[in-house]
Amino acid sequence: MKTDGRSAVPSANTGSRSVQLCSGVVAGIGAIVLLGWIWDFLLLASGYSDYIPMAPNTAVIFVVLGITLYVIIRWSANRILRCFAKVTTVFVVLLCSLIFIQYVTDSDLGIDQLFFVTTKTLGKIPVGLMSPITAACFILSGLSLMLALSFPENGRYAKSIASSLATIVIFVGSIVILGYLYRTPLLYGGTIIPMALTTAVAFVFLGTGLIFTIGQEYWPQCLVTGLSTRARLMRAFLPVTVVIVIIMGWIYTVIVLQSKSNPALLSALLAILFMVVIGFIVSHTASIIGNAIDLAETKRNLAEIQLRKLSQAVEQSQSMVLITDAAGNIEYTNPKFTQLTGYTLEETIGQNPRILKSGETSPEEYKQLWDTITSGREWRGEFHNRKKNGELYWEYASISPVRNSDGVITNFLAVKEDITERKNFEAQLMRLADRDPLTNLLNRRRFQEELNSSLAQARRHDTSGALLFLDLDNFKDINDTLGHQAGDEILTHLADILKKRLRESDIIARLGGDEFAILLSHIDASHAQSVAEQIIDSVYSHVMIVHEQPTRVTVSIGIALFPFHGNTSETLLKCADLAMYRAKKEGRNRACVYTHGQKTKIETLLNWEKNIREALYLNRFVLHLQPIADMRENCIVGYEALLRMIGENNELIHPAAFLDVAERSDLINDIDRWVVRRAIRIITEICKSDKNLYIGANLSGKAFDDPELISIINQELAATAINPVNLVLEITESAVITDIIEAQHFITTLKAMGCRFALDDFGTGFSSLNYLKHLPVDYLKIDGSFIRNLPNDSADQHLVRAIVEVARGLNKQTIAEFVECEEAVRLLLEYGVDYAQGYHIGRPRAMSEI
Missing domain, CATH: 3.30.70.270 (Reverse transcriptase/Diguanylate cyclase domain)
Structure with a gap:
């Protein structure tokens, strides 16, 4: 793995290992001391024959706290073990508080005889009793651990307090160690029961373990960890400073003692003071220098990163980037510029951007551009320029002035997009539109x-x-x-x-x-x-x-x-x-x-157009429904929707009066759309009454050319959620033959949506059976001219039989129109016609009458 030369931040694994190490040392010291008491070998409890040994109670608590620390860091997610750790910590705090109270109240609660009873002394000092300093440090340690356990995720202030308490424990332990090193009893107990050297060492490791448990983002661990310059300086100088000061104090003490003087206390105090002062100076200096270096380095790194990103963005940009000096001479072009224009960077340096001009931009436009950007404003516009190979292309340019710290324009930045394809497409759209x-x-x-x-x-x-x-x-x-x-x-x-x-x-x-x-x-x-x-x-x-x-x-x-x-x-x-x-x-x-003799006809046509437009706008069209019956089941299966216009006097106008005008004036598409929308609404109303009937909607021959009709039908079907099968679209045979290809596409598309089709007026359009074979219609509607006189005309009878046979062969059903008598019904049943409509079946009626 590559590094940047900095000391790595202690990872979570490193902190965990440190806690495990410290907890092991603490528990180990406690266990060794207990063995010394059990074997009556107190050198294990004191570390030196002239030093006071650690009390048995103290050793037991160190073992307990060491194990507790290990459990916390090793199985931190186990709620039961965390609860055990809390209970243990509370026990330690209460026990040591009682010991401390003994010293304050000069009483004996018998706590020191819980585990061992001894009457040994070292000089005049009794051995086996916990020092009040030791009790205080245990209380601080326990409180620190309780705060850390009570606020595992949140509680920044609580953890800061916990870290400070652990630091005090380390400081006290360090002072006691110095007392023993400098042979100064006042530093480790004086006339009262002193803290043992082994106890002080154990407290230093205990406090360190607590600090690592609490987290590296809290003081004082944050001072010596991390990637900051301050942390690096602290890691480098603080240990050296402490060691040097301690050695100097120890050397000074030895010299003084050899001269048979007794300034040991003074030497120790001076050494401690010197250590504190030097440590403060180092810390403060490291903080100032480190923050300054960090800030400068951060700014430089950010500037380098931004510059690198900007450079990469410009070099890799899909837009052309061009930079000129204040006089308009090119200083830089990016690779995209070269790719599009064919001019390399070397060829453009010192040139004016007008090397790209095609002659289609007027001098006035260039002057307006120059006046805009030299006045400090941004210019945007299009150029029809020429590449190096002579090929013309379109570009959209945004040109902005660049100012220095004094506000003076030093450069111009142009960002350009190749819009040739868009311009060609727009031109094509214009051509298509026109x-x-x-x-x-x-x-x-x-x-x-x-x-x-x-x-x-x-x-x-x-x-x-x-x-x-x-x-x-x-x-x-x-x-x-x-x-x-x-x-x-x-x-x-x-x-x-x-x-x-x-x-x-x-x-x-x-x-x-x-x-x-x-x-x-x-x-x-x-x-x-x-x-x-x-x-x-x-x-x-x-x-x-x-x-x-x-x-x-x-x-x-x-x-x-x-x-x-x-x-x-x-x-x-x-x-x-x-x-x-x-x-x-x-x-x-x-x-x-x-000729003016045709004027009346013109006026009539214009008047009809006006009436049609008003009817569409004022919703004066209606659909009357004529029933269609199943010949065999003798029941109504659907209705054909017949268009009517409501006149100025509320009379009903049949479509024969206005459809020709509508087709010649291009209003027929609007009528088709209205018919489809209304038919679908009628199907919706019928469905509400739990009837499964279809509606046949008549469309004109112009429907195939309407670019919006298919989309409208699809939208209406989706909006109403009706079954598309109930919408049968009727188109005349003559309209289909006029534009068979468009008709096939139209029918196939709507059939895919689920709609059905009927070929209206079948037999009157000189139909080609070849066309019929390729039309996916569902019904053939036999024209009424063959049905009206069916009982009396043998020719009509033969034609109807033939149409039915053709329909059966093509797997299509037949509907007979203009059925007006019972004899016609009998003959149609005999010929195998599937459905019938006409006055004998039912007259057209408004929806409200159905």
């Missing part, structure tokens, strides 16, 4: 912004322009015959033709599906008509190669002029849309200009 991903033309949202801007400029400058609404002819048939991939290729080709044919100032957009819009500024009606006809000719004359097959397409164009036909984007789009539909009715592959 562009159609297939054709890279503007999308509907961005086109409306451009149209609004152009209309504002036209009003301001009194100029005119035209809006062309373009739609591919028979595009559905192209998708059905050649596939969606071919349809996408045709749309891409058409976008390319429009780009080449029109001016750069003209604005082109794909509004959705096969619908395009063109904004022509500064143009009149005749020129707009001419441009539209040129587009029609260019498209018709261009033979597109799709799947290695030559394909020719045509377009129909509607033209609306501004400001003549309207001055808002909404009105102009409606006008151009109506004009385009007129072009299709007149034979397609042509252009028509909007």
Whole structure:
């Protein structure tokens, strides 16, 4: 293990071993003394023939305290043994207190004759009696041990007192030893019963063991342990000082005695005083010097650590770090700077950071930056810089001034982040937000912004322009015959033709599906008509190669002029849309200009849009429920939720009156979302009545393109905790065939959530059985046109039989719509139809009537 050259702090194991050693010595001294008394060999009790021996009572207590110390440190977690130690300590304190009282009151309680009875004397001093000094030291030792045992974890003040008491015991023992060493009886008892030399030695070890037991964080152990400079100086000088002083005093005493003088007491006192003074000086000096050195060393170490951490952080930082002098010349760049820009530290030293400039940052911006940082403020901003190899990159920089102690700017610190990926991603998001991903033309949202801007400029400058609404002819048939991939290729080709044919100032957009819009500024009606006809000719004359097959397409164009036909984007789009539909009715592959004769229709459409928006906002839509019956069980299994709008006079308006407008104005997604939310709430209410019925919710063909609908359904299902099986989503066959790929994804995703699907109006969409095979729907709803006249039309009967057979073969169930008579029920049962709905089963009713 590596060390830093310091003395190690006594570990817990070292303290434990020290206590065990001291307790062993104490108990050993006591045991040896007892053997001396038993064998009547008092030299073992005194250590020297001229010295008074340790009393038997004293020896017994030393054995007891030595064993107690050992037990405490060896089995500290044992509560029974700790309790034993406390009882033993209390006994020692009480016993020694009684002995001490004997001396104070000049009485004899017979305590000294508990273990041994002797009449021996040494000179005039009786042998075998415990000295009052010994009794006092035992009391102090016992109190110290009691405090340590009573507050094992907390009680800092109690432990400090306990440590101080143990120190007094060591001090008294040391004084007695000096008395014997200097042959000065006054120091170990004088005319009263003195403390034995062996007793003094035992007290020194006992006190030391107590101090180690109490802990190294308490005085005086903390003075000589630890890593501090003070502790190191104390460990180095204090023992030397004590030994030198004792030797000097002993030598002086011997010399004086040999000269037949008797200043022994004076010598001893001088030696003690000298030891105390020198010890104090050493301790105080060590404290002052040590604290000063510790503080300086700590500050230096902290500074070194901080500097090292800072250096490592800068060197290993994933941000570019650049430091310049006050003039802006580079003094330092970190490895990340080199990694990104290609410039090494050697190449940048002394250079100006403008070696990175790409020319895309103006001089004014550089001046504003310089003025900011030289005024003492931080500057933050973005740079489009150039690497050493010429490659452009984006960076975000934070540049701050660095001041010296006088407040003068000496350096500038720049921390930079490479934000190239973020900027590219933002640019891509902007493109996605503004562009159609297939054709890279503007999308509907961005086109409306451009149209609004152009209309504002036209009003301001009194100029005119035209809006062309373009739609591919028979595009559905192209998708059905050649596939969606071919349809996408045709749309891409058409976008390319429009780009080449029109001016750069003209604005082109794909509004959705096969619908395009063109904004022509500064143009009149005749020129707009001419441009539209040129587009029609260019498209018709261009033979597109799709799947290695030559394909020719045509377009129909509607033209609306501004400001003549309207001055808002909404009105102009409606006008151009109506004009385009007129072009299709007149034979397609042509252009028509909007006429004021269509104004009434425009107003009607706008009025319906307003009504739909109000109905959504004011919650004026409702769902009426028509029951669906199990043909075999003759019971209701669910309801189809039929949408109704509440009119201004509280009349119910059927969806046929407003759904076409909703689909053409993009309000249909809002209606779909409302229907789904309300249907799920109805299922929740039905579940409260302990009924297990499903609700069929009708969705439009635009539902597949709604990016939020799936998420809304998932959230509503989670919020209500209904069984998803009870939500049956109905979609028309024609809507599925129009966009089979999106339909498959939509159905598969919601089926994974547990929802079920019904294919509505089955049999009317010129369905392909191949498509049906890959659609994971649960029900085929036989269109009412086959059911309404079923009892009287054999053709309808054959068709219904065929549909049922197809459904069975594909493992799907059938639901017959428009069941209005008992004979139709009988025939449907005969053909094997699973479920039925219609006026004969039950009319649509409000939820409150169910």
